[in-house]
Amino acid sequence: MSRYSILIDVNKCNGCFNCFLACRDEYFGNEYPGYSAAQPLNGQFWMQVQEIERGEYPKPKISYIPRPCMHCESAPCIDAAKDGAVYRRDDGIVIIDPEKAKGQEALVNACPYRVIFWDAEKQLPQKCTMCAHRLDEGEKMPRCVESCPVEALVFGDLDDPNSQIAKLSASLATESLHPEFGTDSLVQYVGLPKCFVAGEVVYKGNEGECAPGVKVTLSGGGRKLETVTDIFGDFEFEGLDKNEKYQVIVSADGYAENKVEFSTYKDVNLGEIILEAK
Secondary structure (H helix, E strand, C coil): CCCEEEECCCCCCCCHHHHHHHHHHHEEEECCCEECEEEECCCCCCCEEEEECCCCCCEEEEEEEEEECCEEEHHHHHHCCCCCCEECCCCCEECCCCCCCCCCCHHHHCCCCCCCCCCCCCCCCCCCCHHHHHHCCCCCCCCCHHHCCCEEEEEEEEECCCEEEEEEEHHCEEEEECHHCCCCCCCCCEECCCEEEEEEEEEEECCCCCCCCEEEEEEEECCCEEEECCCCCCEEEEEECCCEEEEEEECCCCCCEEEEEECCCEEEEEEEEEEEEE
């Protein structure tokens, strides 16, 4: 039996919004009886792309997180639905029946991810169907996955060990968007943004000149990481735990080590770290 999933690599997503546009093209004004009513022009985003601004000047970052329905294996919307208005198919896809669900506005608030939308005109809750109608017609993937130019979205059968998604899920550190919801979502992620620390190394007496190739070691939170500064003297560590204490040690031949301690209550820019000659 198939168990369809989408794996979303946030590290690859560049915010082109192709997935969003492809979803709109597929569903706006188009009904698929038994699967979904037509998506209205305004107020519904079955594939959202959340833009997250991180850090601060002069070390800012932007991450993009595509957010469809999570097609949860423990779906709160199924539990909240009346008369079988929401059901899980044998392949794992969660469908809102466009006839049985009429009038069931409570389903909107049943979803902790806020990816079910209310069509006031039709009196109908609606959401992503993982393009179940396309798959049943023999297509290989949903429109959002098909449209992604950088392969940040991968679709396939988790129960097929030879599928690309099964191989990637076994080799990468995948995670749920909100594991605290406890929904066992089939849509999984790689590279969800966590905290990062950045800084710039300079040699005392040579301020304004770059310090490339300087060793930088980070420790704390049960980990130890190393890197070297780039040609501009900059360094960065990504994927740090929030509200954790860390220490950075900067070292170069002929110079005294410089140790800096910080906490990741947010993204951290350490600014200039100056090395003094021994």
